Amino acid sequence: MMIIDIRKLNAQKKYTGSMEFEYSAPETFIEIPLVKFASPVKVVFDYELFEDDSLEIRGTVSYRLEGQCSRCLKEAHEEVVGELNAYFENRNDYEDYGYTNGIIDLKRAVEDAIMASMPYTLSCGEDCEGLSYSDETDE
Numbered sequence: 155m156m157i158i159d160i161r162k163l164n165a166q167k168k169y170t171g172s173m174e175f176e177y178s179a180p181e182t183f184i185e186i187p188l189v190k191f192a193s194p195v196k197v198v199f200d201y202e203l204f205e206d207d208s209l210e211i212r213g214t215v216s217y218r219l220e221g222q223c224s225r226c227l228k229e230a231h232e233e234v235v236g237e238l239n240a241y242f243e244n245r246n247d248y249e250d251y252g253y254t255n256g257i258i259d260l261k262r263a264v265e266d267a268i269m270a271s272m273p274y275t276l277s278c279g280e281d282c283e284g285l286s287y288s289d290e291t292d293e
């Protein structure tokens with residue numbers, strides 16, 4: 155659970171700070187065939203809590219993908235780092251990330267950041283030669 159308790163932060167006067175979570179993202183986030191998460195997604199960010207109880211977070215989601223190279227099918231892996239920037243407003247009709255009852259659930263913002271950073275292919279490296287029968291002009 156990736157929860158921020160705004161009431162607690164206010165009570166402790168922790169208006170700025172940093173946090174980190176791990177999130178076991180669903181494999182369905184990956185659109186590359188035969189590729190999976192090598193570990194949970196690491197979520198790291200700084201936050202700022204404003205007087206109106208809105209909260210801004212700035213950080214990253216990072217994860218490692220492993221599986222078959224999309225071109226040559228050899229074992230491959232890639233470290234992915236995506237930006238996590240989100241703004242939460244203390245009302246539930248806010249178009250981006252609203253919240254109520256003093257509790258922010260980061261899940262949707264984190265999932266959006268993972269989706270936005272997800273590559274479409276996995277490559278074994280710069281010198282990948284592709285499959286032997288693949289066309290030279292094939293990208």
Ligand SMILES: [Zn+2]
Pocket residue numbers: 223224225226227228277278279282283284
């Ligand atoms: Zn390859």
